[in-house]
Amino acid sequence: MYHYLLTFQLDPASAQDVTQEVFLRLYSVWKKEEQIRNPRAWVFKVAHNLGLTTRKRSARWEPMEESAYPAGAAHPECQALDKERAKLIEEALHELSAQQRQVLHLRAEGLKYREIADAIGVRVSTVSVFLTRAVKRLRKAIE
Amino acid sequence: MxxxxxxxxxxxxxxxxxxxxxxxxxxxxxxxxxxxxxxxxxxxxxxxxxxxxxxxxxPPPPRTWKDASELMLRTPAHARxxxxxxxxxxxxxxxxxxxxxxxPEKVSAAELLGKAESTVSTTAGGMRIEIRSKRDKMVRPAVWRRTGDGARLRRLFASANYDWESPLSVRSYRAWRESVTVRSDSVDVQPQLYVVRTETDGGVLREATLSLRKSDLRPVACHLEFRDDEQIDIVEAGVEPEAVSAEKPAGLAAEAKAQPATEVTASLELQVAEALHRIGADLGDPIEVERSGGTIVITATGLDARKSEQLIASLRIPGVEVRLVAPRQSEVATQTESANGTARRPAREWEQRLTGHYTYEEFADRVLGATEGMTARAYALKALAEQFPAAKEEQLSMQERAVLRAIAGNHVAAMRGHVQRLDQLAAILDPAGESVTPGLVGGDWRARAQRLYELSARTDLAASALFSPDAVANLAAIRAAVLQVAAALEEWR
Structure with missing residues (x-):
């Protein structure tokens, strides 16, 4: 959840606050014995809405510049290839719409299409279209 | 299309x-x-x-996660x-x-199986599997095209729409899974394994479990639970240690060695297919063909000396290597036991219909012979179609394409003979069977080959019901199945 909120360009402190707020709201709903059909989809939906609201009223946080592929024990040649690939993916991500990126992130978090649709307020078929466009763009980038 | x-x-x-x-x-x-x-x-x-x-x-969260009581103090009153x-x-x-x-790591069954199928290459030559049920136990090659052995298990697999030729494979598991319309999947992530489980409310097979090794997604075990409480376990049984049989004719080992490797081209594959077809080794003999680097490796299990010599003589082709493997004793013994298990007497009413034609034993022999012949041809045709997809066929010269079509034509012609005999036999029991209008599949011979294989498997299964206690009730279905194959064969004219 925290990492998903970071993708809204929230600074880490705001992302952490929003994360805690989401779970308190969940607790509040449960305390009132209201039914939530799919808690996972519900928390991401609330996170999504709170994330958007918070971003509007706070300065955007620029994430660090380093690639998502930190140096590790891998072979230097593999590291170079990994970094190159990460750079290509990041460039491709910049060309996607915000919704396409969010759909990708949510799917990477393990949400089902129905849950993603509920979270970002679109239809399931739209999720499918967003995802396909995003993946095709990524494929073109890493070819 | x-x-x-x-x-x-x-x-x-x-x-x-x-x-x-x-x-x-x-x-x-x-x-x-x-x-x-x-x-x-x-x-x-x-x-x-x-x-x-x-x-x-x-970046990690900058603060420690706040204590809940602290958070509650700042939440609206109604929530406190x-x-x-x-x-x-x-x-x-x-x-x-x-x-x-x-x-726990979340894994989608469909995605995992898709990845596994694209990752795992063909089964290694000589790889064996053990199949164990309550009544049978057998050790056999992992990929087995022999149609006559393990009859009870083979029919059980056919009734469940689960591939018998290669039961410990991702492809077979996926094919079954995808044939089931209502199903529920789960993936259990263990330290060394992914265990995929699929349950369904319909069909003969109610649950199947496939264990994939995490490191390479190779299937290592399969468990099948049937609706009649039959359970089958399939596990790897290692690679046959004797690469070349001690019982082989003298001098074969040296002759079996591959000539210096050349590039494996579509033409070379066709040469091998034609050589095997010429000696009838594409009709259910336990022979596996696979590419290994720049060589085509032919692994034959349990062939007698005459057939072994024939095989080696036919495959003296640069870039082709023949490996002869002896069968294990346990396999031979269990096969005999299983095959004998199918000989059951029919109902009296059923037997009366044969009067004046055949004894029960003669009739059973003829039906089984025709069915085996038909399924062997259908399988060979399907295997040929899979080995030569359209893209590969395009790499062949016109002359080679004609050879390919001739092999397919031979299988179809032989199949017609078997189906005709089967129809005559079925007509004795159900003379009222009506002709069937063929459902056209389309122009591509590969699609028609696949359709013939499916219909043959269905007919094989239906024919096996002739020997069940309620065979009389199924006669119309049996005849209809035979007539459907006959109708599908018409499309090849």
């Missing part, structure tokens, strides 16, 4: 989100769609890896409660924290 799946559908299929069984079946059987899926899957996986690493590298609420909230946050950071 059947339409290919859209990219949305292929991606949904990779994600285990495709709800349309028809499209799913198409993708599973369409090489072109699977290749497109592989491309999308690669990009999708790359993003998954990127996202994982990005999370690892992301007493001390118990604070404790509950604390527990809740703790649970979420544990869930979030130590949640």
């Amino acid at each position: 059947e339409r290919h799946a859209t990219e949305e559908q292929i991606l949904a299929w990779l994600d285990g989100e495709l709800a349309d069984a028809g499209v799913e079946a198409h993708i599973a059987g369409c090489e072109q769609c699977r290749v497109r899926g592989s491309d999308l899957g690669t990009a999708s996986d790359a993003y998954g890896e990127y996202w994982k690493r990005r999370k690892q590298q992301a 409660g007493g001390a118990w609420m604070a404790i509950a909230a604390s527990v809740l946050l703790g649970v979420f924290a544990v869930w979030r950071f130590s949640a």
Whole structure:
């Protein structure tokens, strides 16, 4: 959840606050014995809405510049290839719409299409279209 | 002509989100769609890896997670409660924290199986498997095209629509899974294994479990639970140690060695297919053909000396290597036991219909002979179609294409003979059978070969019901199945 909120360009402190707020709201709903059909989809939906609201009223946080592929024990040649690939993916991500990126992130978090649709307020078929466009763009980038 | 799946559908299929069984079946059987899926899957996986690493590298939360009671104090009044609420909230946050950071790895069954099928190459030559049920136990090659042995198990697999030739494979598991319209999947992630389980309410097979080794996604065990309480376990039984049989004719080992390797071309594959066809070794003999680097390796299990010599003499082709493997004693013994298990007497009414034609034993022999012949030809034809997809056929010269079509034509002609005999036999029991209008499959011979194989398998299964206690009730269905194959064969004229 925290990492998903970071993708809204929230600074880490705001992302952490929003994360805690989401779970308190969940607790509040449960305390009132209201039914939530799919808690996972519900928390991401609330996170999504709170994330958007918070971003509007706070300065955007620029994430660090380093690639998502930190140096590790891998072979230097593999590291170079990994970094190159990460750079290509990041460039491709910049060309996607915000919704396409969010759909990708949510799917990477393990949400089902129905849950993603509920979270970002679109239809399931739209999720499918967003995802396909995003993946095709990524494929073109890493070819 | 059947339409290919859209990219949305292929991606949904990779994600285990495709709800349309028809499209799913198409993708599973369409090489072109699977290749497109592989491309999308690669990009999708790359993003998954990127996202994982990005999370690892992301800045940690700057503060410790606040105690729930502190958070409750700043929440609106309507959401506040007493001390118990604070404790509950604390527990809740703790649970979420544990869930979030130590949640088990989530794996989609469809995606995992898709990856496994594209990752695992063909079964290694000489690999064997053990199949164990309550009544039978056998050790056999992992890929087995012999049609006459293990009859009870083979029929059980056929009735469940589960591939008998290669039961410990991702392809067979997926094919069965995709043939089931209502199903429930789960993936248990263990330290060394992914255990995929599929349950269904319909069909003969109610649950199947396939264990994939995590390191290379290779299937290592399969468990099948049938609706009649039969259970079957399939596990790897190692590679046959004797690469060349001690019982082989003298001098074969040296002759079996491959000539210096050349590039494996479509022409070379056709030469091998033609050589095997010429000696009838493409009709269910335990022979596996696979590429290994620049060589085609032929692994033959348990052939007698005459057939072994024939095989080696026919395959003196540069770039082709023949390996002869002896059968294990346990395999031979169990096969005999299983085959004998099918000889059951029919109902009296059934037997009366044969009066004036055949004794029961003669009739059974003829039916089994015709069925075996038909299924062996249908399988050989399907295997040929799979070995030479359209793209590979295009690499052949006109003359070579004619050879390929001639091999297919031979199988079809022989199949017609078997089906005709089977129809005559079935007509004795059900003279009222009506002719069937063929359902046209289309112009491509590969699609027609696949259709013939499916119909033959259905007929084989139906024919086996002739020997069940309620055979009389099934006579119309048996005759109808035979007539459907006959009708499908008409499309080849």
